[in-house]
Amino acid sequence: MKRNLWVARIVIFLTLAFLIGPFLIIIAAALSAGSSLAFPPQGFSLRWVIAVFEVKSFRASFGLSMFLAVFGTVASLILGVPAAYAVTRYRIPFGEAVRMAVAAPIIVPGIIVGLALLRYLVIPVGMTVTLALFLAHTALVLPYSVRVVSASLENLRPDIEEAAVLLGCSRFGAFARAVLPNIRGGILAAFILGFVTSFNQVPVSLFLSGPGVRTLPIDMLAYIEMTYDPSVAALSALLAFLSIAIVFAAERFLGLSRYV
Amino acid sequence: MSDDYVVLERLKLAYGETVAVHDLDLAITRGELLALLGPSGCGKTTTMRAIAGLLAPAAGRIFIDGADVTYTPPSKRNVGLVFQSYALFPHLSVFENVAFGLRIKREPKPSIDARSRAALATVGLEGFARRNPAELSGGQQQRLALARSLVMEPKLLLLDEPLSNLDARLRLEMRTELQRLQLETGVTMVFVTHDQSEALALADRIVVMKDGIAVQTGTPEEIYNRPRDVFVADFVGFDNILYFRNGMLTSDFGSTDTGEELPGSDALAWRPAEVILGSGPMQGRVIGASFAGQYREYVLDTGLGKIKAQAPADAPPHTIGGLVAFELPLAKAHRLPGTGK
Structure with missing residues (x-):
């Protein structure tokens, strides 16, 4: 018995170490005083954390990635919430096909999506790279929006809408007042998931880069190819903290909203 | 003015190709408590949903208080419906569930407060206003659903299996409650049930339905003592x-x-x-x-x-x-x- 318990503890410890370890290494590397990306770090300083903010291209690419993550996800929710509503509430023709099509961006490798967009949209049509990126990110996040929102809709009784209609709501009013407040958690979860997916997206964005138009991960890749200093580690650490902050804020917001 | 509050005229209801109710003619008298009785799948709930406006008829007409409401949206019919599942709003407190309809109607705030409190008091839930619906027992949830409909002062109240989810003691309480309501407010009530003893005990008049057809209509005594055919006889014991x-x-x-x-x-x-x-x-x-x-x-x-x-x-x-x-x-x-x- 006792031995089993120890084995279990060791497995848990190793798993956690494997999950959290790289993150800790990155933080340590970011606080290095040396001038090349290395672990263990040489000395301690904040110079590379400060240096991140002085790299001009990081500022531009961070702006672009933020823009794509926020507006791409919002656009995917604007499309995805009604789609999720339709597939869960109605027996629409080709409903299963719609589900599959919506899930396609998860299944099709990003490299192919990126190449296809470049070859058939950007080059022949002359669409700007930014617009192509926006469309690509919206499409990539759409499966998460539909899935997550569908799941929360399925947990919600459909008759509360009928109850709302009988109490004087229009169809849309019933959706806004009876359905939306109850799937708010799902929508928020979809937003966070979509935001992170979009922000970390590499393969699609790899093809869709132009002069001065680069998402942050691509820019970071390009940066380490040229300059092998700890500022990339510093930037990674900052991004990780940003993600944690977003999740905590959401949890707090969700948790609060549930009990108010 | 006729005494018929609801009139169904050759009403045909269908889900796609499947016909649930065939050419139903029915007149419901003002202030009466009418039971639609039948086994599951007989079309009783479908009929009720059509009266509420949740289901558009395939053919026929529906009149409420003399007006043709066949194509009137449910929100404009002033019909209350107590769902079998209660259909309470999980994100709203007990009080806000009741106040919901009044807020939609943009009633003045003091009136919303007073009427909601009165409705909660009517069903004995005045102490629960700030709770979540999920924290109530089944019987309390049902009474909350009733209060939510009653606060709108509907002229017609529809109830889907109002007693089926309650235990024996609550059943008796709810029964008394419904009869008191009917006497005090004069509201016309239609309720759906598969339980003949419930229909016999509660209703002024019973419509026995089978396979989408009204087989027999009559007072509880008539149905109980003079069933018209084998189906009804079997149903009443x-x-x-x-x-x-x-x-x-x-x-x-x-x-x-x-x-x-x-x-x-x-x-x-x-x-x-x-x-x-x-x-x-x-x-x-x-x-x-x-x-x-x-x-x-x-x-x-x-x-x-x-x-x-x-x-x-x-x-x-x-x-x-x-x-x-x-x-x-x-x-x-x-x-x-x-x-x-």
């Missing part, structure tokens, strides 16, 4: 139904000579209490016996199939497996005209 032809009583399982002559070829029905047990020309084997307080219920396996009978509890009990003589007294038989084979 005539557990023993046999066919009479040429002096023979027959069932799907056999026949027996009664030595009597009755004209016609009708179905005959007896309630368990009408079967004479312990003496008579026929014999059956006891295959089921249960004590029910005032009496004992027996199931006999006979040449005519299963016969249900009752005997007073103080009579000596029959044991399972034993043979018992019995009689189906023709004088007490309820004749179901025109349904004999």
